[in-house]
Amino acid sequence: MASLTMIPTWSSFTSRNSRERMTSGNCHKRNCHKRFQGITAMRIEKPLEELYNVQVERNISKERVAELGVSRWSVWKTGKCKLPWDWHVDQLVYIEEGEVRVVPEGSQRYMQFVAGDLVRYPKWFEADLWFNGFYRERYSFRAYGE
Numbered sequence: 001m002a003s004l005t006m007i008p009t010w011s012s013f014t015s016r017n018s019r020e021r022m023t024s025g026n027c028h029k030r031n032c033h034k035r036f037q038g039i040t041a042m043r044i045e046k047p048l049e050e051l052y053n054v055q056v057e058r059n060i061s062k063e064r065v066a067e068l069g070v071s072r073w074s075v076w077k078t079g080k081c082k083l084p085w086d087w088h089v090d091q092l093v094y095i096e097e098g099e100v101r102v103v104p105e106g107s108q109r110y111m112q113f114v115a116g117d118l119v120r121y122p123k124w125f126e127a128d129l130w131f132n133g134f135y136r137e138r139y140s141f142r143a144y145g146e
Contacts, residue, residue: 055120073138086126090142098135
């Protein structure tokens with residue numbers, strides 16, 4: 001003998017008032033939002049690296065460092081400070097020690113790079129650099145497309 005099973009649906013749990021609002025065509029008017037109170041909008045933001053064309057390789061290998069000839073690059077170091085900076089050419093940076101927070105001009109968000117990261121900043125990029133302590137990098141200026 002076959003049996004019949006009833007499975008409750010979403011509409012089984014709605015109140016009479018919400019059903020009336022849905023069927024009356026007045027959903028665009030006041031109080032319609034109440035039936036969606038459990039749903040929140042999600043804003044998807046692109047990573048800043050993608051927005052500003054900043055390329056990063058995290059924790060690169062010693063082989064990659066040797067391949068790039070990083071030991072022949074210029075050295076720059078600083079202590080705890082904040083610096084406004086703008087790049088007039090592409091710059092490739094290998095962070096040897098410390099960390100930096102890069103806040104692009106006009107942004108409230110930041111990118112964070114740490115020792116072992118290889119970062120390429122694009123020409124005409126402007127940002128504030130925040131250093132929490134001692135920081136040392138090796139850098140090389142690059143021609144476009146290099």
